[in-house]
């Protein structure tokens with residue numbers, strides 16, 4: 001029997017959730033699960049099908065019929081499969097990023113994704129990151145983290161990440177996209193983004209990735225690491 005607890009990490013767009021969750025999972029030998037990738041895969045399917053993103057019935061049917069799975073590699077990275085096709089790269093394209101919050105606010109889509117995510121965590125030992133993990137998907141998670149950072153800093157980090165890959169995007173545009181996504185995610189009717197009442201809030205604006213990871217691992221294991 002697997003007795004490892006589950007860990008929930010939530011927070012706004014670009015707060016560092018996937019970077020940190022992946023490293024926490026690696027450090028503890030847990031499974032990393034990126035729930036945003038699942039909403040992105042449904043969105044990609046909807047865009048490919050030319051679905052009207054205001055047609056909630058259609059989006060609900062689509063979410064029920066599409067097969068989404070996450071495959072963990074030995075390096076800790078996830079491969080995202082949509083109906084068996086590797087869409088890991090494609091779900092990060094701006095077209096998907098700019099539509100995903102509209103798809104993720106549809107109750108029938110959320111119900112389906114939450115059902116899948118609960119199944120994935122049923123055996124314990126997962127570090128799951130998203131927007132509603134601590135409050136909805138894993139309300140019994142042993143440790144809940146709400147990771148945030150100033151909007152300007154989140155935009156700067158995303159801009160740098162893209163620039164390092166040779167992709168030049170206007171920093172103000174990135175900040176605007178982040179704000180738009182946060183606005184829809186925090187104002188939707190079902191499971192809006194908010195810290196769980198029992199979450200530890202970490203503002204990483206002035207922290208290194210390693211500093212945040214150490215803080216979270218210490219919360220889980222009760223041990224502090226000297227750096």
Ligand SMILES: Nc1ncnc2c1ncn2[C@@H]1O[C@H](COP(=O)(O)OP(=O)(O)OP(=O)(O)O)[C@@H](O)[C@H]1O
Nearest residue numbers: 012013014015016017018019157161204207208209
């Ligand atoms: N504490 C930190 N200090 C500096 N850079 C950071 C820190 N945390 C994350 N980053 C960088 O910020 C960028 C965004 O991080 P990441 O993709 O993990 O955020 P996210 O919350 O998962 O984003 P999204 O919600 O859009 O999926 C990455 O380039 C990452 O390396």
Ligand SMILES: Nc1ccn([C@@H]2O[C@H](COP(=O)(O)O)[C@@H](O)[C@H]2O)c(=O)n1
Nearest residue numbers: 035036037039100101104130131132181
């Ligand atoms: N638990 C979750 C996770 C994500 N979403 C929605 O998906 C979008 C993309 O998430 P990323 O983490 O990949 O940026 C996000 O903006 C939310 O709209 C969600 O609703 N619930």
